[in-house]
Amino acid sequence: MKGDHLQRLPAIKAAKKIIEKHFPNCDGAILAGSVVRGQESSTSDLDIVVFDQKLPASYRESFLELGWPVELFCHNLESYQAFFKSDCERARPCMPRMIAEGIVLKDNGIIAGVKLEAETLLNSGPEKWDASIIKLKQYFLTDVLDDFIGTLNRSEAIFIAGTLAELAAEFVLRTNNRWIGSSKWIHRSLVEFDKDFAGAFTEAFDLFYTTNDKSKVIHIVKEILEPHGGRLFAGFYLGKGSSDN
Known part of the structure; x- marks a missing residue:
């Protein structure tokens, strides 16, 4: 993989192509991670959250495509909420943060509601220690x-x-x-x-x-x-x- 980052497509363009190829009928997709925070480096990957109501359960998958390491976080329209709950209980809001800060790659009308859920959780903060x-x-x-x-x-x-x-x-x-x-x-x-x-x-x-x-x-x-x-x-x-x- 050495030097691959020099030839790879820009992050958003690559992410959109990946969604078009692998999830053309999904309900929504978001690009998150360092590439959207302005912290991209030669080892950065594409963190892509996919929402597809046809998926029976959530799953995670990693692969190489278009010169990028890609990490997919795939959910139906309910499964992401279990990750929200688990992350908040651990006080490590990985999934809410990814969704709140993410750039929309595709949206059939569901992303605004999911982003609002994520932002509400982040703004509320974790449960206080007694x-x-x-x-x-x-x-x-x-x-x-x-x-x-x-x-x-x-x-x-x-x-x-x-x-x-x-x-x-x-x-x-x-x-x-x-x-x-x-x-x-x-x-x-x-x-x-x-x-x-x-x-x-x-x-x-x-x-x-x-x-x-x-x-x-x-x-x-x-x-x-x-x-x-x-x-x-x-x-x-x-x-x-x-x-x-």
Whole structure:
């Protein structure tokens, strides 16, 4: 595939040709992903959501066509709602975001309603954490922070830092009623929440990875915990016959 991106068709044109070829009678189709966010790179693919009332169930398929890696997310006019529900329960709104931000490739009159559903979910934010969940997450974040502070093994610290970054990002986002993500979407979610904080967060972990200096990571994680009482160890319990600590 090396060099294929130099010959491939423009994203929207390629996506429309794919729909015309594979789903000429579908009810609607949307192009989503990095190519519609202005973040296209040589490794970008075409994320295409297809709606076809004749499909018995949803499915996902990947293939190469017109110089592009293509990922299809195929649904009938009801199956996408289960993905909306699952994504929102995980606080990772992959499908709602794809549909809300997507460019319409084809529409037989159904896309506006689906987009409105997606936008409503995104604007509502995830379900708020209650006090017991915050305390549980606070405890486990403290535990990983303590491991990070205490280890003298550089190799272990590298992996602990990865876990710490994910848990810290999740904690600050969810306690502020914001959506989370995985991989590159961790950073994107932090930027959407607070661009300056995202920069400081990234800088802290970059400093550790490049110089082994833990100080800024420790400082920023403590700051994240501070509004909720700081690090939590003594007095925490789980499964002791009470639903609340």
